[in-house]
Amino acid sequence: MIKASCVSSVKADTQPGLSEDNTKMIESSFTPEVYGESAHIFYSFRCPGQGVFQCTLTGLVFDISQQAELLYKTVQWDEKLLQQSNKMAAGPLFNIKSSKDAVRQLHLPHCVPKDALLSNCLSVVHISDGEMNVLKPLKITDTHVIVEFPHLSSFGLVWDIIRRFWNKEKPVLGQVLLFLRLPNPKTQKQNLNVFLLPSNIPVEEVRMKHRYSDYIPVPSNCEFFKDCIYTVLCPVACRIQPEEEKFHLDFGPNYHPTFEIRLPANTEEVSITVKDQMQTDVWRRDIDLSGNITTPDTRSEMMRNGGPW
Missing domain, CATH: 2.60.220 (Chondroitinase Ac; Chain A, domain 3)
Structure with a gap:
């Protein structure tokens, strides 16, 4: 434990x-x-x-x-x-x-x-x-x-x-959570995982499931509609997958990323926008990544010790 x-x-x-x-x-x-x-x-x-x-x-x-x-x-x-x-x-x-x-x-x-x-x-x-x-x-x-x-x-x-x-036309309070994975030294790319979740999911629960990624704390509040389709935009991304995804009322126990944004390994700042199926911005933030990248040595030590806990 x-x-x-x-x-x-x-x-x-x-x-x-x-x-x-x-x-x-x-x-x-x-x-x-x-x-x-x-x-x-x-x-x-x-x-x-x-x-x-x-x-x-x-x-x-x-x-x-x-x-x-x-x-x-x-x-x-x-x-x-x-x-x-x-x-x-x-x-x-x-x-x-x-x-x-x-x-x-x-x-x-x-x-x-x-x-x-x-x-x-x-x-x-x-x-x-x-x-x-x-x-x-x-x-x-x-x-x-x-x-x-x-x-x-x-x-x-x-x-x-x-x-x-x-009442399916009524929105739910949501949150957008970001987790940055360790850069791949071979491809010189890093993945930023984007989670679209209901607001009453404890962040600590998601952090525990992805404890070998760096949680990026940013203002997360927004509103989502169940089963509506959302997309993510990031101008500096090498790739974003999937291209679109429905919002599901996911209450665990597994919290999988909704989107994966692939970035150059040396990326220090990104702008991320979440749009609904009418192409309306529902969430937009400028994200500083410069202080959130765990070094390979630190990450290896965390894994040997059972994670950052």
């Missing part, structure tokens, strides 16, 4: 982007301890006492009644269970454990824009011992779905398939 962070921290503040009612409820944010094992990631946090705490890495919010330790991770959705209930995933599935029955409420981050929110558009499923129960939310805010539950196990957001079909 590889330990990513030795000390979890608590900070008494509120998170930007939360709706007013959510902001008033959150008393502090925390950065959990993070552990990597194989291609999986685990989060741990020792709650100091009663309060409402938000995880800065996953967006989860915990309403805690007493001092306790939280252990949580994402797990794979069971598509058969979802289909039997006419549901489709609307976020990652989190498996949550606590040293005590200390969690009173759970706030799960969603990816529905404010103007597309409906009172019945989202629900929460509680999966335990192979059985799935649908929980009615206590409240849906601009950013989270709040729920109470009988006991801790696995929780995730879902859409009703029929309602989602009738």
Whole structure:
């Protein structure tokens, strides 16, 4: 097991982007301890006492009644269970454990824009011992779905398939993530992988799957439409593949690049544009690559030690 962070921290503040009612409820944010094992990631946090705490890495919010330790991770959705209930995933599935029955409420981050929110558009499923129960939310805010539950196990957001079909023209909040791979010394080329993902996918989950690539932090927010076709433009690229791709609501466990941009190895800056099928710009950024290229020696050392964790 590889330990990513030795000390979890608590900070008494509120998170930007939360709706007013959510902001008033959150008393502090925390950065959990993070552990990597194989291609999986685990989060741990020792709650100091009663309060409402938000995880800065996953967006989860915990309403805690007493001092306790939280252990949580994402797990794979069971598509058969979802289909039997006419549901489709609307976020990652989190498996949550606590040293005590200390969690009173759970706030799960969603990816529905404010103007597309409906009172019945989202629900929460509680999966335990192979059985799935649908929980009615206590409240849906601009950013989270709040729920109470009988006991801790696995929780995730879902859409009703029929309602989602009738609302397919509504966008989802998305993010564009960039990962730069090590240059190929033989071809003198390097690949910049572009991921189009829903906004409630934790970046750390994608980083763990691609831990031998360099994550390029850039402003990532945008909106996507499910099953709409998108293209990527990069003027200095040697090649971009595929030429176009549909946006899928992918909630893991594997996060594959949507596009691969092949660049000359000495490229220091690029402009990247994501366009929709109407050729409208939905995301455009100028990217500095000069400080993000890991040397071969450093990368080899990372691989020997199990990655950058």
